[in-house]
Amino acid sequence: MNARTVTLLDVAQAAGVSKSTVSDALQGSGRVAPATRDHVREVAARLGYRPNSAARRLRSARTGAIGLHLPQTATRLDYYMKLAFGAVARAQEEGLDVVLLAPAGGTHGPLASRVDGMLVIDPETGDAAVPALLDAGVPVVTGERYLGPAPDPVGAVVCDNAASLTALLDHVHDRGARRPALLAPADTSAWAAALHTTAENWGRDHALPVARHTVSFAATAREAEEATAALLAADPDIDAVVCAPDGAAPGVLRAATALGRTPGRDLLVASCVDGAATRGSSPAITAVDFRPADYGRVCVELLCDILAGRTGPETVRRHGWTLETRASTLGTD
Amino acid sequence: MNARTVTLLDVAQAAGVSKSTVSDALQGSGRVAPATRDHVREVAARLGYRPNSAARRLRSARTGAIGLHLPQTATRLDYYMKLAFGAVARAQEEGLDVVLLAPAGGTHGPLASRVDGMLVIDPETGDAAVPALLDAGVPVVTGERYLGPAPDPVGAVVCDNAASLTALLDHVHDRGARRPALLAPADTSAWAAALHTTAENWGRDHALPVARHTVSFAATAREAEEATAALLAADPDIDAVVCAPDGAAPGVLRAATALGRTPGRDLLVASCVDGAATRGSSPAITAVDFRPADYGRVCVELLCDILAGRTGPETVRRHGWTLETRASTLGTD
Incomplete structure (x- = not known):
């Protein structure tokens, strides 16, 4: 490797472009067409060009x-x-x-x-x-x-967290649910705040109040299981549970099964966030994919x-x- | 904030140390005692000292x-x-x-x-x-x-992946298992290679061959479920399943339950990697915590x-x- 001897000019000549194009291409400044940028980068890599990163950053006042x-x-x-x-x-x-x-x-x-x-x-x-x-x-x-x-x-x-939760509630409503519940974190994030407002609005619009239970922002499946057990004990008429936190919805399935309910039949279960847990559970869980x-x-x-x-x-x-x-x-x- | 006027010397004088100690402390070079380093950093933060990072990196030939x-x-x-x-x-x-x-x-x-x-x-x-x-x-x-x-x-x-799998196999053996099985990825990593060798050695040492089934490196719970169903169909005498990939072991529980087995009683289940999935499942799954x-x-x-x-x-x-x-x-x- 004679990397130290390869200069910006060498790269420019080999690539058939100007020195400033090489510089722009290597720095990803956006002023260079993608095809040119890729070409210059290939040439630079082939020649073993190694810019002094710290010096380059100082000149461009960018950290990269x-x-x-x-x-x-x-x-x-x-x-x-x-x-x-x-x-x-x-x-x-x-x-x-x-x-x-x-x-x-x-x-x-x-x-x-x-x-x-x-x-x-x-x-x-x-x-x-x-x-x-x-x-x-x-x-x-x-x-x-x-x-x-x-x-x-x-x-x-x-x-649009209002639209996605509305779609979830409309969906369980279409599937026959008349007493939906929501497990959601306290409204310290824009996402959670939108969920609470949307649940309230949807319940008013449909004259079907949505039971709400607060769980932590990153509730575990175990936490969702306990929350669901508490919800269903307090109100056995609940026929759908929408679980907000990523990864927690399988706990809703477990609580339902433990109480003799059949998820997907006499208790609909959905999640506000799709992921490995919702796709891989049994039954697989309806979810919003972001x-x-x-x-x-x-x-x-x-x-x-x-x-x-x-x-x-x-x-x-x-x-x-x-x-x-x-x-x-x-x-x- | 008059951050631009605070120099390295200002920090050194305020902290009662030399300039080179300030420099070493801020760069985390390891030549400074932790207490001194923390003191210097507190003083630097209090004074609003902001080194020119790019220039500093150029001098120290480090990217940070x-x-x-x-x-x-x-x-x-x-x-x-x-x-x-x-x-x-x-x-x-x-x-x-x-x-x-x-x-x-x-x-x-x-x-x-x-x-x-x-x-x-x-x-x-x-x-x-x-x-x-x-x-x-x-x-x-x-x-x-x-x-x-x-x-x-x-x-x-x-x-020590040999020692941890040996401990898992010894544990299920102590709990009565005589026909253990291992779900593990192909041996393209040091971890997986050690699991295969260890299972073979343990089986020979105990005259209890370990049934092995290959799954992917990041097998899902669904994949583990299907692999377990296949294993138990091929050999109903299997009385313990050790599942290697992180997060997949709950699938072993599901397959067992679907076949009328009771995890923890007539089928022992363990995981080579602990995590949210093993701690949060029902029943909770024995695992190696790294x-x-x-x-x-x-x-x-x-x-x-x-x-x-x-x-x-x-x-x-x-x-x-x-x-x-x-x-x-x-x-x-």
């Missing part, structure tokens, strides 16, 4: 990285792992690294000198790390809005657009969802 | 970051999420960021200019990204050894020791484990 903050409870939820790797894949296309930030906050140096921008996913008002992240002096994109006081400029990618890897990609895309000045800092984009109906509400197996 | 490569299947397994955040927490103590690398490999620039070192966790011989990572020109610590050809210098943190967050910490620690020259590059450290016995083998509920 974006930070990713996930909820403290993320360690148990494959939803956030999928989101993180979606973000990593999209960031790689832009020539950016993704730095995983410590969920508990605290930091070993100023964030603004380490990352060009940050993604703060599902910020909860109870998360003490969030205010400092939003005030770190770099552009931030939140996944769902932050309900606490937040300084601009902050972009957001939001899901395609978390795509969600991560879209968040990075918005952050890059803001960093490159392609869109304003207060941009809000919507991310779609689909309702996946399965045996837990369809009664088939 | 380490890379983390997880198996491509990691997106479904909370084990790796816990490990990742353990690594992030420990890296933060050393003043290092953790860059999440794209599992599929490929990269937007030379890794050596972006990270000081890398963690490559549970490298499989089938993972096409691994050889390039091991040959990127920076120190690498693997979590478990890599079975393919690997250039030195590479350190490793390994678990404390993945600690495992991530220990990997970072070894990498930092190698980077700082405190230990040689070929260092191998062992990480402990505990056997968590639960209702699925104890028969209680």
